[in-house]
Amino acid sequence: MKELEKTKRISISTVIFILVILIGVLTFKKPTNVYKKTNSETLAMVNTQDYLVDYTDVDQSNSVFIDIRERFEYSKGHIGEALNMPTADILEEQSISMFDGLRDAGKTIVFYGKTPNEANSAWMILYQLGYENIKILNSATQLVDNRFEVTNYDLEKPIANYLEIFNNGNPENSEDTQVLAPVTPKKVIAVKKKKKRKPEGGC
Amino acid sequence: MINRNLAKILAKRYIILASLLLIAALGLVLLPAYQKNEHVTAEDLLAKVVNPERYVTSDDLAHKIIAKDPSILLIDLRDEEEYAEYTLAGALNIPFDAILNADYEAYLNQGQYDVVLFSNDDFKADQAWLILTRLDYKNLHVLKGGINGWYNTILNPPEPTENMAKEAFERYDFRKAAAMYFGVGIKAQDNEQQLNRTPKKVVVPVMKKKKRKPEGGC
Known part of the structure; x- marks a missing residue:
């Protein structure tokens, strides 16, 4: 009788084990x-400037323009055959499958916005996800x-010699500014922080 | 008949269970290795990108600097020469190439200060922001427009025309006053002194990161 109890327990635990594995496999979610x-690698790429392309250098036959501004802006006017995809939508399923298709077809994707700054974030995220055929329109x-x-x-590009403006001050109120002058503080804040000490010993 | 079949299967139940387990174990071994995202996933990163909170306007920043807000930490991402020539009051220099340098991690990855990144424009600062945010660093912000924007709004603000709203005039007055505070309109000789002084101030070596191993114990 005792023997029977034991074998029963073994089979129950085996079944549970198998169930656990099954559940684990079924609920596994692949990161998208x-x-x-x-x-x-991204930092190195960012420094090369290879990802910037001038409008005149774009090979029209092998490139797709994508306007990353909002729909409303796009609807007012856009580059000839550009598609619209606001930055917020670049990771939607359709967008990703479109990027995949274009990459497989060997096409170059050119992002543009009001300025290259606007297209930058979208480009960087997609570059890090492995889409190397995307460029930013440097316009x-x-x-x-x-x-x-x-x-x-x-x-x-620095727009001006920043120092110049300091020299162009009004000379007549120099008396007052004499006092103001030392205000420009070039303080170097010493950040002494972040001593992540592990808890020490103890029983 | 049924009973006999059942008995036959039951007699083999251990073999069946054992082989099932074996198959499951083999399956687990052969599972393809999926890459995992460390830190912030692309979706979360995008959500943060879209959030306008990551930008600080130059007016806000001027207010904070003038009020001597102790919670902001300005990081200048330009070259050392550019930094030596002109930078915002109290800014530290971390050249863009060096942002992943372990020396600077203590500045960038901390919870006490609101870090404001800036470069000439906001392009580089944005890129640095993205790279660092992907590492899950908190409290990072970008100065909208960078130093160019700073120059155009604070140091050299455009005069409002007469048909503009009252707020525009108030803003202009504030900017003028702020420019004075930051030293616009002071005599040239002061600037020369300042110029001579500045290069010395590039004191950024960060000697930190004492990751001490837990000591002793029983």
Whole structure:
């Protein structure tokens, strides 16, 4: 009798074990969008500037323009055959399958917005997900008299000699400003923090 | 008849169960290795990108600097030369190439300060923001328009025309006053002094990161 009890328990636990494995396998969810690039790879790419393309350099026959501005902006005017896909929608299922299709077809995708800055986030996320055929249009776009104009854009270029403005001050109130002068603080905040100490010993 | 069949199956139940287990075990071994996302998933990252909270306007920043808000930490992502030439008050220099450097992690990855990243425009700062946010660093912000925007709005604000709303004039007055505060309109000689002083101030070495192993214990 005792023997029978034991074998019964064995079979019950085996069945439970199998059930657990089955449930585990069935509920396994594959992550949909996985980063293919590490952070340092992305940083290296960002520094190359290879991802920026001028409007005149775009190979029209082998490229697809994608307007990442909002629908309303797009509806007012856009580059000839551009498609619209607001930044918020780039990871939707349809968008991803479209990107996959274009990548497999060997097409270049060119993102543009009002400025390259606007298209930057969408490009970066997709680049990190492994879509290397995407580029950013290095142009500013705007609607002028109902015509959609694409103009060149100087990325990250300092617009002025910042110091100049300090020298162009009014000389007549220099007496007062003498007092104000030391206000420009170039303080270096010393951030002494983050000593993540592990809890020490103890029983 | 049924009983006999059943008995036959029952007699083999251990073999059946054991083989099932074996198959399951083999299946688990052969499961394809799926990559996992470390830190922030692409979807979460996108949600943060779309959230306008990541930008700080130059007016807000000017307010905070003038009020000596202790909770902001300005990070200048430009080159050292550019930093030495001109930067925002109290900003630290972390060149864009070095943002993943372990030395600077203590500045970027912390919960006490609102970190404001800026570069000439907001393009580089945005990219740095994305890379760092993917690492799940908190409290990061980008100065909208960068230093160019700062120059155009605070240091050299456009004069409002007469048909503009009252707020525009108030904003203009604030910006003018802020520009004064930041030193616009001071005599040239002061600037020269300042110029001479600035290069020395590039003191950013961060010696930290003492990850101590837990000591002793029983």
